[in-house]
Amino acid sequence: MPEQLSGPTAMNRVQDGVVKYGFIAVTVILFTYFALTEPAFATSSSLFSMLKFTSVTAILGLGVTFTMVVGGLDLSIGSTAGLAVQLAAMTMVFYNLTGVTAVVVVLIGGLAVGLLNAFLIVICKIPDLLATLGVMFVIQGAKLIPVSGQSVSSGMVLRDGSVAPGHFTEGFLKIDRGFVGPVPLPVVIMLALVVLSWFVLSRTTWGRLMYAIGANPEAARLAGVRVGVYHGLAYVISGVFASVGGLILVSRIGQGDVNAGSSSLLEAVAVALVGTSVLGLGKPNAWGTLLGALLVGIVLTGLTMKGFQYYHQDTAKGLVLIVALLFSFTLSRRKVRYTPAT
Amino acid sequence: MVDPTTTGDAPRPPAAQEHEPPAPVLELDAITKSFGSNEVLKGVTLTLRPGRVTALLGANGAGKSTLIKVLSGVYPDHGGEVRVDGEAVAMESPSHAARHGIQTVHQRIDENIVPGLTVAENLVFEEVVRGEVPKVSSLRRLMPRARQIAATLDLDWPDAVLTKDVFELGIADSQLLLLARALVQRPKVLVLDEPTSTLSASEVDRLFALVRRLCGDGVAVLYVTHRLSEVAELADDLVVLRDGRIRASQERPFDMEAVVRSMLGEGLATQHDLVEQRGSTTAITLHGVRLLRRSDPVDLELRYGEVTGVVGLIGAGKSEMARGIFGADRLRAGTMTLDGEPYAPRHTSEAVRAGVYLVPEDRSAEAMLPGWSLTWTATLPFLRSVSRWSFLQRGKERSVGRTVLEDFGVVATDPDQPVDALSGGNQQKVVVGRWMHAGPRVLLLDEPFRGVDIGARGDISRRAREQAAAGACVVVFSSDVEEIREIADRILVMVEGHLRLDAYTSTVDNDAIVTSMSEVA
Numbered sequence: 001m002p003e004q005l006s007g008p009t010a011m012n013r014v015q016d017g018v019v020k021y022g023f024i025a026v027t028v029i030l031f032t033y034f035a036l037t038e039p040a041f042a043t044s045s046s047l048f049s050m051l052k053f054t055s056v057t058a059i060l061g062l063g064v065t066f067t068m069v070v071g072g073l074d075l076s077i078g079s080t081a082g083l084a085v086q087l088a089a090m091t092m093v094f095y096n097l098t099g100v101t102a103v104v105v106v107l108i109g110g111l112a113v114g115l116l117n118a119f120l121i122v123i124c125k126i127p128d129l130l131a132t133l134g135v136m137f138v139i140q141g142a143k144l145i146p147v148s149g150q151s152v153s154s155g156m157v158l159r160d161g162s163v164a165p166g167h168f169t170e171g172f173l174k175i176d177r178g179f180v181g182p183v184p185l186p187v188v189i190m191l192a193l194v195v196l197s198w199f200v201l202s203r204t205t206w207g208r209l210m211y212a213i214g215a216n217p218e219a220a221r222l223a224g225v226r227v228g229v230y231h232g233l234a235y236v237i238s239g240v241f242a243s244v245g246g247l248i249l250v251s252r253i254g255q256g257d258v259n260a261g262s263s264s265l266l267e268a269v270a271v272a273l274v275g276t277s278v279l280g281l282g283k284p285n286a287w288g289t290l291l292g293a294l295l296v297g298i299v300l301t302g303l304t305m306k307g308f309q310y311y312h313q314d315t316a317k318g319l320v321l322i323v324a325l326l327f328s329f330t331l332s333r334r335k336v337r338y339t340p341a342t
Numbered sequence: 343m344v345d346p347t348t349t350g351d352a353p354r355p356p357a358a359q360e361h362e363p364p365a366p367v368l369e370l371d372a373i374t375k376s377f378g379s380n381e382v383l384k385g386v387t388l389t390l391r392p393g394r395v396t397a398l399l400g401a402n403g404a405g406k407s408t409l410i411k412v413l414s415g416v417y418p419d420h421g422g423e424v425r426v427d428g429e430a431v432a433m434e435s436p437s438h439a440a441r442h443g444i445q446t447v448h449q450r451i452d453e454n455i456v457p458g459l460t461v462a463e464n465l466v467f468e469e470v471v472r473g474e475v476p477k478v479s480s481l482r483r484l485m486p487r488a489r490q491i492a493a494t495l496d497l498d499w500p501d502a503v504l505t506k507d508v509f510e511l512g513i514a515d516s517q518l519l520l521l522a523r524a525l526v527q528r529p530k531v532l533v534l535d536e537p538t539s540t541l542s543a544s545e546v547d548r549l550f551a552l553v554r555r556l557c558g559d560g561v562a563v564l565y566v567t568h569r570l571s572e573v574a575e576l577a578d579d580l581v582v583l584r585d586g587r588i589r590a591s592q593e594r595p596f597d598m599e600a601v602v603r604s605m606l607g608e609g610l611a612t613q614h615d616l617v618e619q620r621g622s623t624t625a626i627t628l629h630g631v632r633l634l635r636r637s638d639p640v641d642l643e644l645r646y647g648e649v650t651g652v653v654g655l656i657g658a659g660k661s662e663m664a665r666g667i668f669g670a671d672r673l674r675a676g677t678m679t680l681d682g683e684p685y686a687p688r689h690t691s692e693a694v695r696a697g698v699y700l701v702p703e704d705r706s707a708e709a710m711l712p713g714w715s716l717t718w719t720a721t722l723p724f725l726r727s728v729s730r731w732s733f734l735q736r737g738k739e740r741s742v743g744r745t746v747l748e749d750f751g752v753v754a755t756d757p758d759q760p761v762d763a764l765s766g767g768n769q770q771k772v773v774v775g776r777w778m779h780a781g782p783r784v785l786l787l788d789e790p791f792r793g794v795d796i797g798a799r800g801d802i803s804r805r806a807r808e809q810a811a812a813g814a815c816v817v818v819f820s821s822d823v824e825e826i827r828e829i830a831d832r833i834l835v836m837v838e839g840h841l842r843l844d845a846y847t848s849t850v851d852n853d854a855i856v857t858s859m860s861e862v863a
Contacts, residue, residue, distance in 0.1 A: 203733060203734055204729070208718070208734065215714060216710065219707075220711070222670055222702050222708050224693070225722070225723075226689065226691050
C-alpha cells in the first residue's frame, strides 16, 4: 500500500487528531456546557448519582466488548440481566434464603447462559448474532414461566394462596445503596470491572488471543490458537458480567420486575460501539466502553436537568451513537476492526 | 484420461480437418492491462477462429482471469485492440461484449445465477434485464421462451424442472443453465473459464460433447483450464500465458512437455550451486494417505536434515498434504508418524506443540491479522513463551519482535509497525521468521515465494536451508520447478494426488521433472 509508506500528510494528521481526540473533546465540551448552565449538574452528589446510573450500562457494555473483540456480538445480555433480577428475587422472596445465596445463584445463572451461548456458537457453529438472538428470546420467555408472568415482590400471594415467605435482605439492598468512602458501591464495582477487563484484554495472553480471533479467525487457527476455547470464553465472561449488572439493577429496584433489563441491550451495545471510536483505536476496548457509557450518562443527566422529558432520551442516545460511528467509520483513515459475523 | 500422443486420432469437429484455416472471428492485438503500477497483461496477441477450440493455459497469477475480463467487457480501460470479424470494437461493458457476439461463462456459478428465482426465470434472465420480457410477468408467460432456450442445448428439462427453484439444481445442471443462457444469444465466441472444476467425469463428457457440437456449428471457443488432460482431449489449438504474455502456441498434436515448460518459466536450465544435504533420520511418515477424493494412497517419508521440495501444478494435492500434516484439515485416509510415534493432530495447536509448523499458501487470508503489529504477529503462536501465568511480558515480546525483524532483515521502521503496511516480501519474512525463531522440528512452507520479491525469496531460501542444516525437516510446496530446484535437496513430484517422482535433486534433471509433471493421468 504505497500511500501508507509515503507517510501521512498534514491533512491526514489533522484528520487523525480529530478521530483520536474529537470524541473526548465532545464529551468535555458537553460536560462544561451542562456544568456552566445548570449549577446543580457539577455537584459531587449529582455526579455520583450519574455514575451510579451509568454503572449497569457500563458493566453490560464491558460484556458486549469482550464478544465484540472476538468478532461477535452478545444480544442476550439484556435478558441475562433480567434473568439475574428474577433469580435474585426468587431466591430471597420464594425460598427465603440469604442475600449471599442470591448473589451466588445469580452469578451461576449468568455463567450458565454464557456457557449455553458458547455451546451454540462454538460447538453447534451457529453464527454469533443468531445464536444469542435465540437465547435472548428463550430466556425472556422462560423466566416468565415459574412466576406465571408476575413480578416477584416481598409479601406477594403465591399460586397456592399462601404469602411469599421471604423478602429482600438489607445486605442485598446495600449492593446498590452502599458506599466505599464517598463513592457509591456500584461505581466501585464498575471501575473494578473496567480495570479488570482492560487488564485481561491488553495485558494477558487471553485478551491477545481474543483479539486475534476477531482480527482473522483462520489466521489465528493456523497459528495454533484454540479458536473455539477463547471464542467461547468471551461469551462466558459476557454472561457473568451481564448477571453482575443484573445484581445492581435488582438491588436498586428492590423487586423482581419481569421487564427489568430488557431495555439495557441496545444501550450496552451502543456504548461498546461508541467505545470503539474513542481514542481512535478502532477496536473494542474497555476504557472506550467506559467513556461511551459516561458520555451517554452526561447527555441524559444534562438533558433531564434542562427539563427534557424521559421520552427524549432514546433519541439522544441514538444521536450519540451516530456521532460516535461518524468518528470511526467516516472520519477515520484506519479501517475499523469490527464486523460482526452473521 | 487420454494419452496426448494418441489423441490426434480422436474424432474431431469437421472444421479442424480443413486445410485452409477459416478467417479469424476474434483477434486480440497487444492487449495490456495494469492495476496501478502492477502490469498484469503485457501485450497479449491471440486469434480465435470459428469452429475451433483454443485452450488457454497458465499457472496462477499468469493473467488468465484478467484476460477473460477484458474479453467480457469488465475492464474497458485496457490497452491494445480487439477486432471482431476484422473490425476494431470497443469492449465498454459486458453488454457490449454480448452485442459483439462474445459470451463468457464464468467459473463462479454462484455469482451468476439468481437464487430464489425459478430455473425458467434464470434462463430468460438476460432478456428480463434488457427489458425484452415485461419485468412483471407471470411464470406462465415466461415458460414458452424458457422451454425454447432449454431446447437449444437439448436439455431434457420438463416443466417440473423449469419451475423448480434454481437452488435445487445440482452444480452440473447450473453450469448447463449458464451455458444455455450464453448460447441463446447465438455467440460467435464462447469463453469457458475452468468449466469442469466442479463436474464429475460423466458430466465432463457431456460438456465436451456439447462443446464439440458448438464447434461444428462454427462457434469459436476459448477454453480456459489448467488440466492438461482436458486440453489433450478437446482442444485444437493451445496458447500458454505466463507473466502477462503469450509464451507458446501450438496446434495439435501437442507437445505437453513444452507446454509445461512454458507454463513454469524459462529459467529451468540454470543450475544453482546448491550443496546437497542428505538427511538420514526420519521425521514424518505418511502411510496410505489419500490427498484427493479420487487419488491413490500415498506412502512417504520426510527426513530431518534436508529440504524436501514438493512440486506439482494446481490441484496436485500439495496444500492438502501440508495442511493434513499440520492438523489444519483432516486427512481423507491414512496415518502418520512423527519420530516413530503415531501422530494424528486433531488441531493445529497439537502440531505446534509437537514442533510442526506451517506457513500457509494464502498469506493475506491465512496468516495476516489486519492492523496487527510485527511483534504481535511474530509472537502469536508462542504467547506462552513471552508470558508468565498468562500475563504478557511486554519487554520479552518486543525483543522477540526485534529479533525476527533483525535476523530476517525485515525492512520496517520498528517492531510495532503494522504488518499490513509492509511489502509482500517483508510480510512473508515475518510469517516465516516467527516459526524459524522458535526452532522447528518440521517446517512446512506452502508456496512461500508467492507475491515475494526476488531479494526476500533469496533470504527465505537461505534461512530455510540453514534450518535444515541445523537438523530440521523442511518441506517446501510449490508449483514452480525453478523455485524448488533452488531450495530443495530432494524433489517429490505430485500429479493429481499421486506421487510421481521421488529423487535427490542432483540425481534428476529438469527434463525428468517436467516429464513426470506432464504425464496425463
